Amino acid sequence: MDQNAHRAAEEELHRIIGDSEKTRTILEQIKQVAPTSARVLITGETGTGKELVAYWLHHLSARHDRPFIKINCAAIPKELLESELFGHEKGAFTGALNSRPGRFELADTGTVLLDEIGDMDPRLQAKLLRVLETGEFERVGSNHPLKVDIRIISATNKNLAEEIEKHNFREDLYHRLNVFNIHIPALRERPEDIPVLARYFLDTYCRQNGVSSKRFASDALDYLSGQSFPGNIRELKNLIERAAIVTPGDEIPVSALTPNPTPAFTSENQLFTRTRPLSQARNELEKVFLEQQLARFAWNITKTAVELNIERSNLSRRLKQLGIQKPDPYA
Ligand SMILES: Nc1ncnc2c1ncn2[C@@H]1O[C@H](COP(=O)(O)OP(=O)(O)O)[C@@H](O)[C@H]1O
Ligand SMILES: [Mg+2]
Known part of the structure; x- marks a missing residue:
């Protein structure tokens, strides 16, 4: 070049x-x-x-x-x-x-x-x-x-x-x-930017990955504009890329933009109600919490540690102990 x-x-x-x-x-x-x-x-x-x-x-x-x-x-x-x-x-x-x-x-x-x-x-x-x-x-x-x-x-x-x-x-x-x-x-203080940013990230993703271009379903941009995005533009970008990956067709539905439903909150799992040793419950709750926070900050360990007010090395150690791994869309 x-x-x-x-x-x-x-x-x-x-x-x-x-x-x-x-x-x-x-x-x-x-x-x-x-x-x-x-x-x-x-x-x-x-x-x-x-x-x-x-x-x-x-x-x-x-x-x-x-x-x-x-x-x-x-x-x-x-x-x-x-x-x-x-x-x-x-x-x-x-x-x-x-x-x-x-x-x-x-x-x-x-x-x-x-x-x-x-x-x-x-x-x-x-x-x-x-x-x-x-x-x-x-x-x-x-x-x-x-x-x-x-x-x-x-x-x-x-x-x-x-x-x-x-x-x-x-x-x-x-x-x-x-x-x-x-x-x-913060992005939630300027929601007018959300649709243009979302379209930009979607187009860029498709172009860079050589997939045919996609668009948002008619209610998808409204849905996004109503979200609060604590991780701001990084979170939005990440969400769009994930949606592009999981959507085989050319139209991104709202369902591809909602956060991953965590198994933690299903009734079989009974995260909050099942009786077991407190130490075990604590680990299970912490695991779900950390997974959600990491997703929010696009698996940037440094950033997540800063936001959670712990040392980066402590966070890394906890991830190992709890067996938390980066899911595919972020790898
Ligand atoms: N206005 C914007 N337009 C396009 N991309 C943006 C915009 N603001 C942030 N980004 C993207 O969002 C991500 C986070 O931005 P970054 O500058 O690293 O944020 P910060 O340093 O405040 O955490 C980067 O991928 C960046 O390119
Ligand atoms: Mg930064």
Whole structure:
């Protein structure tokens, strides 16, 4: 693929769909702030499109052909995040066999996305604040200051005002990061976007998988528009892809869009009424709950762990213990 075709394909992949007033405001804000070097804080629930917005902030800026580096602060164990960001020198800590540049160094002249910034450890928040104030940092285990030219974009699904109240997030850092705020409303606050998004995801799915195009039955889009989508656009996209997979014909009926009926709630199973040891009931209930939540967040373990407020490693362990596996449509 030549450069232009490659770029067009990339951009197609990142299209922001929706013609609600709220979506138009977001597109306006992206156009206004992308070409500047202002720091932007993107807020919104999980699955609302924060990474998508960050992509455009970088790609519509003068830095578009420079590095764009994303770091998910919730996915990297907190002991490792500092060296991930700033790099380390050989021998700085057990296991640091070689010197390694951090993502800030690698992103020099480009853009860094600090995703899930609300999950950053307060100790590291203090270090980050200093970098934002002075523009300088050191690799872990070094006292040689480094200076880089990076634009910082951050994103979070947390309410940072509340986190500041609870002393989980530094207010001074918040002001440094939040020079410009783009807030993405939840999908249920802009239901007008649901039909266009649904059609877009259905068409894209059929095209990418080489199946003949499908459409929605007349009541299907109304049905979707009435749903609350706690997992937002990611949940909608996932639901549409699943419906496309399970519908052999060319018309998607409402029944293909309703959540999988869980065996848990059938009368034979009697999940809540059958008498057995509490520990067994607890495991059975937890299993159903986790399966439902994972489906909601498209089997993104990191995301689900964040939403359920547990460590990712604990969630993974529970999935193994309870024998929970990713069903086919997500694999
Ligand atoms: N307005 C939109 N138009 C098209 N796709 C979208 C839109 N918003 C989000 N998406 C898609 O939904 C999914 C979740 O978006 P993402 O940016 O990862 O959300 P977040 O980072 O807020 O959790 C991605 O597949 C993304 O491409
Ligand atoms: Mg994200």
